[in-house]
Amino acid sequence: MRFSLLVSSPPADSYGSDPALQFARAVVRSEHELHRVFFYGDGVFHGSALAVVPRDRPDTAEQWAALAAEHQVDLVLCSASATRRGVLDRDEAERRAHPAASAHAAFALSGLGQLADTYLLGDRIVTFGGTR
Amino acid sequence: MSETSVLVILRSPPYHAGRSKSGLDLAMAFAAFDIPVALLFMGDGVWQLSPGQAASEIGAKSVEKTLASLPLYDIEQWYVDAAALAARGLDGIALPEHASRVDDETLPTLLGRFSQVLVF
Numbered sequence: 001m002r003f004s005l006l007v008s009s010p011p012a013d014s015y016g017s018d019p020a021l022q023f024a025r026a027v028v029r030s031e032h033e034l035h036r037v038f039f040y041g042d043g044v045f046h047g048s049a050l051a052v053v054p055r056d057r058p059d060t061a062e063q064w065a066a067l068a069a070e071h072q073v074d075l076v077l078c079s080a081s082a083t084r085r086g087v088l089d090r091d092e093a094e095r096r097a098h099p100a101a102s103a104h105a106a107f108a109l110s111g112l113g114q115l116a117d118t119y120l121l122g123d124r125i126v127t128f129g130g131t132r
Numbered sequence: 133m134s135e136t137s138v139l140v141i142l143r144s145p146p147y148h149a150g151r152s153k154s155g156l157d158l159a160m161a162f163a164a165f166d167i168p169v170a171l172l173f174m175g176d177g178v179w180q181l182s183p184g185q186a187a188s189e190i191g192a193k194s195v196e197k198t199l200a201s202l203p204l205y206d207i208e209q210w211y212v213d214a215a216a217l218a219a220r221g222l223d224g225i226a227l228p229e230h231a232s233r234v235d236d237e238t239l240p241t242l243l244g245r246f247s248q249v250l251v252f
Contacts, residue, residue, distance in 0.1 A: 006250065008154065008252075040154065040158070041150065041151070041154045080157070081154075111161075112157065112158060112161035113161060113164070113165060115158065115161065116161050116162050116164070116165035116167055117165070119138065119162070119167060119248060120165070120167070125248050125250075127250055127251060
């Protein structure tokens with residue numbers, strides 16, 4: 001089965017983002033495929049290259065990047081959510097004449113259309129970080 | 133479940149950290165790609181249906197107006213948790229014609245009809 005994830009909780013949220021990473025790892029260990037992880041709303045902070053993580057906490061951007069590199073997973077930041085929160089890749093930063101890019105290189109910015117595409121291509125979407 | 137159809141559950145109140153707006157944006161994106169999408173208002177999400185929202189007073193865009201525009205995007209399957217309305221004293225409000233009330237008995241059947249369910 002082809003899984004994709006929708007993550008809308010910020011990195012420090014242990015109810016949303018930790019389980020998302022654990023679930024992603026479980027999928028790639030199984031016979032199933034992990035196609036794409038779409039970060040939406042506050043979830044886009046996962047893709048910031050500028051966060052300084054306390055030494056006793058894992059660096060989630062690096063963990064996602066490592067997982068994606070090893071298992072060919074798309075990491076997508078919703079571009080509307082990301083630009084609004086100051087998570088810009090180099091193209092966006094240049095286009096908007098902002099002084100710096102802040103997105104981790106392993107994450108791509110793309111529109112909600114790509115999420116719709118994810119729905120059409122995947123068998124299951126699992127969401128993390130709903131309302132509590 | 134060969135056809136992809138999406139149910140977006142809106143459980144957050146309007147004007148609350150943009151969560152309900154995120155859900156509505158997503159619903160409109162799906163509709164733009166001709167993916168059938170329905171909405172279910174539950175819990176504090178039913179506050180979005182309350183009439184006379186003065187969103188500009190708090191410098192926000194009116195959720196009421198956004199909802200009114202959804203039929204233009206072919207998002208005309210709305211479901212509303214009747215108990216959530218009643219619990220908030222909203223059971224007397226007028227709902228659009230394309231909205232149906234659901235209760236604990238009809239909810240499981242409704243959820244089972246969709247290939248994907250998203251909660252905001």
